[in-house]
Amino acid sequence: MAERANSVELHNVVKRFGDIAAVRQMTLDVPDGSFVTFVGPSGCGKTTTLRMIAGLESITDGDILIKGRRINEVPIHKRNLGIVFQNYALFPHKTIYDNVAFGMMYRDVDRETTRRKVRQALQLVQLPHVEDRYPKQLSGGQQQRIALARAIVIEPDVLLLDEPLSALDANLREGMRVELKRIQRELGIATIFVTHDQSEALAMSDKVVVMSEGWVEQVGTPEQVYNEPASEFVATFLGISNLLDGRISEADGQTLKIAADNGMDLLAHRQPDRPHGIGQNVRLAIRAEKIFLADAHAVDNDSILMDGTVRAVDYQGQAARYFVECGGTTFQAVNPIDRSPFQEGQSVRLRIRAQDVVLLDPARSGATASRAQTAAGTEAAA
Amino acid sequence: MVRALFSGWSLIRVGTILVYVFMFAPVLVVMLLSFNSSQFGSFPMEGVSFRWFVALYNNDAIVRAFQTSIALGLLTAIIATTLGVTASMAIVRYEFPGKNLLNTVLIAPILVPEVVLAVGLLLFLQFMGMPRNFFLLLMGHVIFTMPFVVLVVQARLVGLRREYEEAALSLGANPLEAFRRVTLPLIMPAVLAGMLFAFTISFDDITGTLFWKPPGVETVPTQIFAMLRHSISPEVNALGTVMIVLTVVLPLSGLALARRLAVRRGG
Numbered sequence: 206m207a208e209r210a211n212s213v214e215l216h217n218v219v220k221r222f223g224d225i226a227a228v229r230q231m232t233l234d235v236p237d238g239s240f241v242t243f244v245g246p247s248g249c250g251k252t253t254t255l256r257m258i259a260g261l262e263s264i265t266d267g268d269i270l271i272k273g274r275r276i277n278e279v280p281i282h283k284r285n286l287g288i289v290f291q292n293y294a295l296f297p298h299k300t301i302y303d304n305v306a307f308g309m310m311y312r313d314v315d316r317e318t319t320r321r322k323v324r325q326a327l328q329l330v331q332l333p334h335v336e337d338r339y340p341k342q343l344s345g346g347q348q349q350r351i352a353l354a355r356a357i358v359i360e361p362d363v364l365l366l367d368e369p370l371s372a373l374d375a376n377l378r379e380g381m382r383v384e385l386k387r388i389q390r391e392l393g394i395a396t397i398f399v400t401h402d403q404s405e406a407l408a409m410s411d412k413v414v415v416m417s418e419g420w421v422e423q424v425g426t427p428e429q430v431y432n433e434p435a436s437e438f439v440a441t442f443l444g445i446s447n448l449l450d451g452r453i454s455e456a457d458g459q460t461l462k463i464a465a466d467n468g469m470d471l472l473a474h475r476q477p478d479r480p481h482g483i484g485q486n487v488r489l490a491i492r493a494e495k496i497f498l499a500d501a502h503a504v505d506n507d508s509i510l511m512d513g514t515v516r517a518v519d520y521q522g523q524a525a526r527y528f529v530e531c532g533g534t535t536f537q538a539v540n541p542i543d544r545s546p547f548q549e550g551q552s553v554r555l556r557i558r559a560q561d562v563v564l565l566d567p568a569r570s571g572a573t574a575s576r577a578q579t580a581a582g583t584e585a586a587a
Numbered sequence: 588m589v590r591a592l593f594s595g596w597s598l599i600r601v602g603t604i605l606v607y608v609f610m611f612a613p614v615l616v617v618m619l620l621s622f623n624s625s626q627f628g629s630f631p632m633e634g635v636s637f638r639w640f641v642a643l644y645n646n647d648a649i650v651r652a653f654q655t656s657i658a659l660g661l662l663t664a665i666i667a668t669t670l671g672v673t674a675s676m677a678i679v680r681y682e683f684p685g686k687n688l689l690n691t692v693l694i695a696p697i698l699v700p701e702v703v704l705a706v707g708l709l710l711f712l713q714f715m716g717m718p719r720n721f722f723l724l725l726m727g728h729v730i731f732t733m734p735f736v737v738l739v740v741q742a743r744l745v746g747l748r749r750e751y752e753e754a755a756l757s758l759g760a761n762p763l764e765a766f767r768r769v770t771l772p773l774i775m776p777a778v779l780a781g782m783l784f785a786f787t788i789s790f791d792d793i794t795g796t797l798f799w800k801p802p803g804v805e806t807v808p809t810q811i812f813a814m815l816r817h818s819i820s821p822e823v824n825a826l827g828t829v830m831i832v833l834t835v836v837l838p839l840s841g842l843a844l845a846r847r848l849a850v851r852r853g854g
């Protein structure tokens with residue numbers, strides 16, 4: 206037997222609405238007890254995928270398995286899922302107790318067990334004293350907790366959440382994020398979470414699924430998708446990345462030397478599973494917070510150093526985002542502020558470590574090339 | 588001052604008041620005269636009495652008409668509401684071919700002049716070789732009260748987010764249970780309003796009823812119509828008062844109740 210089973214499996218799942226392909230060929234495992242996040246821009250198919258798993262949307266092609274059972278044709282009320290909706294969807298005509306107890310009516314349990322489990326669930330979301338109230342008498346954050354209690358009290362096989370935090374204000378959202386994660390851990394319930402907020406995705410997940418236009422761009426741990434973006438889309442969607450085109454000019458052991466099209470020479474680490482021949486064209490991504498600004502004449506031995514000029518400063522308190530012109534290319538760099546930020550017009554030295562230069566997989570860039578937002582340098586070089 | 592009095596707005600106001608007086612004065616007169624103790628239904632009133640209501644109660648034809656009207660109204664309300672709610676659910680919540688056509692057909696009876704509808708249904712029945720009977724009358728009333736139910740209930744359903752039903756389904760309720768426990772309670776104000784409309788309209792109707800009613804059966808409106816052909820008896824005034832109470836006061840208080848319910852439940 207496999208060491209770890211999957212709560213949900215998607216095999217080549219496709220969803221078309223007439224001519225619109227909302228989800229194309231999605232394959233994914235959600236291991237038992239894991240927290241998986243779908244992240245991507247609006248309209249990329251996150252909700253549609255979730256609704257197919259929930260049984261609220263039919264599946265055009267492919268298979269969905271829950272706990273190893275193919276459920277393509279199983280109606281929603283026989284899937285044993287917990288769903289939390291963006292707008293809570295608490296039944297307005299029922300008390301909080303009756304809301305949470307609703308699912309227990311369809312489980313084979315006696316009154317006492319129901320009562321005990323409802324109490325437990327309310328305890329878990331830290332709202333034990335609101336049983337007799339109506340949803341309208343609770344705040345948004347409280348309603349969201351009740352919605353969560355209602356979904357988990359039935360001990361579902363999977364918990365599905367579609368942007369459950371987006372209706373809350375920023376402060377509350379941070380708190381709920383931690384809370385939600387704690388509850389999920391405590392119950393050990395496999396969870397699929399939809400968001401278009403990248404910080405939510407990175408903060409909460411065991412596994413992040415980055416989607417774009419119905420495609421899965423990358424699946425990986427938060428560190429993987431952030432530090433080793435597989436495609437240009439992922440590099441630019443999560444955080445700020447600088448993109449450069451270039452050619453491999455030297456390949457020696459672990460390190461590659463790359464001649465960028467704008468005339469710079471950069472060092473990069475070899476990607477383990479890909480061939481790198483001399484003369485090969487590559488596209489590079491460098492995270493804005495991995496480009497370090499130093500005073501104009503700083504010296505450093507293990508990095509590439511380039512001279513540039515600060516063109517604009519976006520002051521953010523504990524950090525600043527700099528737009529630095531360097532060899533005809535404008536780089537974006539996000540650096541913590543030591544004492545005072547660099548000033549506009551100031552000459553600086555950019556430091557880029559080889560380990561921070563990511564070689565993008567050319568095979569994956571095609572589908573989303575048009576999506577590149579901060580394609581620094583590509584136009585200048587062309 | 589004088590100019591203010593005759594300015595455009597006050598003219599409109601006076602005009603409006605006159606229109607309402609013109610509309611409601613006869614109704615008030617009928618209600619007043621029904622308490623007149625005189626033999627002749629006219630002013631000046633001689634004294635206050637309930638004799639015409641007693642006479643009404645002792646008039647077999649009228650009591651029978653009342654029973655017919657109430658039975659017809661209740662059956663119409665129940666059937667039209669059941670069908671109307673089902674149709675509204677289908678139209679608002681599901682996709683199927685011919686949906687728009689069905690919607691138009693359901694609403695059409697209030698757009699078609701009642702006489703045309705009445706004659707049409709009658710001809711159809713004759714073509715089928717069926718005699719006029721109570722069932723035909725009931726069917727006619729259902730057909731032209733259902734649009735009101737459909738309109739009111741559809742408006743409410745469209746405004747009701749689907750997530751409530753989806754949440755119920757996800758918790759294990761089958762579609763019927765989800766409807767019974769979640770959707771229906773949430774659209775109940777509209778359902779009750781539609782039911783009241785259906786009852787009132789059925790109770791009031793005369794055009795269609797005259798065409799469809801089997802020989803010998805009278806509803807309250809057709810009974811009044813028949814009585815007026817002979818003479819204007821003060822009994823008619825009393826009957827009118829009872830009708831007004833049933834078709835105006837009852838629905839209005841029902842609607843007020845429904846609204847109170849809706850507010851309390853936060854729907």
Ligand SMILES: Nc1ncnc2c1ncn2[C@@H]1O[C@H](COP(=O)(O)OP(=O)(O)OP(=O)(O)O)[C@@H](O)[C@H]1O
Pocket residue numbers: 222225226227245246247248249250251252253254401
């Ligand atoms: N019922 C539908 N009929 C037709 N097209 C639809 C339907 N539902 C979704 N789509 C389309 O499918 C695509 C994916 O939509 P989806 O709602 O899954 O996006 P999303 O990733 O959840 O976006 P958001 O972040 O805005 O919620 C979109 O192009 C959308 O227009």
Ligand SMILES: [Mg+2]
Pocket residue numbers: 251252253
């Ligand atoms: Mg969505």
